[in-house]
Amino acid sequence: MNFPVVGVVGGGQLARMTHEAGIPLGIQFRLLSDTAQDSAAQVVSQVTVGDYRDLATLRRFAAGCDVVTFDHEHVPTEHLRALQADGVVVRPGPDALVHAQDKAVMRAKLDEIGVPSPRHRIVSDPADVAAFAAEHPSGSGWPVVLKTVRGGYDGKGVWVVHDQQEAEAPFRAGVPVLAEEKVDFVRELAANVVRSPHGQAVAYPVVESIQVDGVCNEVIAPAPGLTDELAGQAQRTALTIAKELQVTGHLAVELFQTTDGRILVNELAMRPHNSGHWTQDGAITSQFANHLRAVLDLPLGDPRPRARWTVMANVLGGDYPDMYQGYLHCMARDPALRIHMYGKDVKPGRKVGHVTTYGDDLDEVRARARHAADYLRGTISE
Template sequence: MTFPVVGMVGGGQLARMTHEAGIPLGIRFRLLSDTPQDSAALVAGDVVVGDHRDLATLRAFARGCDVITFDHEHVPTEHLRALEAEGIPVRPGPDALVHAQDKGVMRARLGALGIPCPRHRIVRDPADVARFAAEVGGFPVVLKTTRGGYDGKGVWVVRSAAEAADVAAPFLAGVPVLAEEKVDFVRELAANVVRSPHGQAVAYPVVESRQVDGVCDTVIAPAPDLPAARATHAQELALRVAGELGVVGHLAVELFEAADGRILVNELAMRPHNSGHWTQDGAATSQFANHLRAVLDLPLGDPRPRAPWTVMANVLGGDFPDMYPAYLHCMARDPGLKIHMYGKDVKPGRKVGHVTTYGDDLPDVIERARHAADYLRGTIDE
């Protein structure tokens, strides 16, 4: 067989859905998972259980793989450089991926490129936070650990020097902390693009991402009432970032739409991303299929939407551990509903799946998605 083997580091839901996208293509998929119970490990046929922080484990896993890619950004950068030095294709490569791993590195590089970002700098202690706040017009300011944060973890909004002292643990542990101005934004957007090694790139419609308690709750594609020129600017910004950083694969650029109309870069993710889950059912080619095409240097697929509106709503765990009985109501009420579950144990607040809906009437499409997500979680019963 000449079909390639894609090795994916990380066994979460992103790996699970990427594996699914590769099945029709005949792509052979190998997984490095932390545990046999991880989301993707439950469905993939070739699973290696091991620690992605251990170079020997990574080397052994990479043997027999044609390319290595990721479901998260937590593999040490020096390990990826070692794999590359041994001739193992790593996509995205460490020189690109470090900008998603380290927020300080990302901000410095984007600033050098003239990419609009919130005002920021690395701070050393709570007193330095207070000085930064004075520089940007006062509190509140946002503090972020430069590495390891996600879904609101490692991120704090502090409204005084006293509150900055309350989150002093990262400073005491010697972890670099990035301080940013708190942007007066209208909403959060995301521009998802995919780039291949030979430089072909595609851009999906810019979406609106609605957050609840720091976690993505609902994504609307395309972003409602976003002026065409602003949407094009956001796509061009994401494509420029992908090209300048040498990204190979999927890149999600999380954005603020500021009250004054500016588009500012908030975060980068160099892998399939929650803001792109709508593409599974709502685009001609999903983010997962295009990520695989990119890392294998195949021609990229059509990113255009299938319907005027697509809405993705995350399903979070609630007080009811068994969601399967809720399928009867959800599927009978809305035969067009698409349910995607991740095989995870249900825990309160944990992402365990998502639903997508699509159609011509945006309020109806939003209502259908939110109803299904809330019913599956158990927050509504009708």
């Protein structure tokens, strides 16, 4: 057996689905998980339960792994540098990953390489936020988006403030705060690309990502009505970022399509991403398979779509905990529905799974996905 050992830090659904994609590759998969009950830990054979914030734990886990990669971006940068100094192959490496960990570093780098972002700067207190708002070309930049530079996701660590008084909350934690203009956007897009250490890269079709309360609710692949010019621009932007930041593995670039026809970078993620889940059933090679191929420095798989339209709808925790019961209705109603559940306990608003549908008629494909996601959640009982 000469098949490599891939270590994944973090036991969430991304690791779970990466394992699923790794089974056919015949690789050996090891997981570092917070608990034995985490989403991925339920389905993986070789699980180490431990704290990724502890360097000694990381070192023990990494020993014997041919490559270490991630379910999330929360491993301290200095620990990753220590692992690299030990000789561990870490992909993406800390010099790349820091751009997905620290929004201030990310914004500075995008400015440096000429990738357009929303207007932004680090702010020091509520008065400074007011000054940032006043710097807007129109003279009135309210509301302002404030973000802690580290640790935010799915709307956490993000505030939209309308005046100086509202701007006080983000500073209470005593961590650096980034101010960004609230972009006037038509919709949100995502450009997913995968890059390997030897420099090969592939770009998935640009998708539309529909957010509700800061959480991804639905993804449409490809983004309906997007011009070839903007789609190409979004893909080139993501490929440029992957190259300039020396990303290895999957890179998701969340984008705003502005009312005046520009593409601005919102966030980066260096791992398989919710906006790429559609690829499991809708692309020739899934984001999970390609992430593994990239971190193993194998040739990348074909990223093209298999269907005219693919729609992914997140299943969020709702009012009743028994999602399995809903399978009867959803599977009988739509035999082509693809259900992906994560083995997570249902909590209101928590992402516990997703469904995908595909076909030639976008309205029909969307309606099927929405129905299934809403039925599983309990929003509708038909």
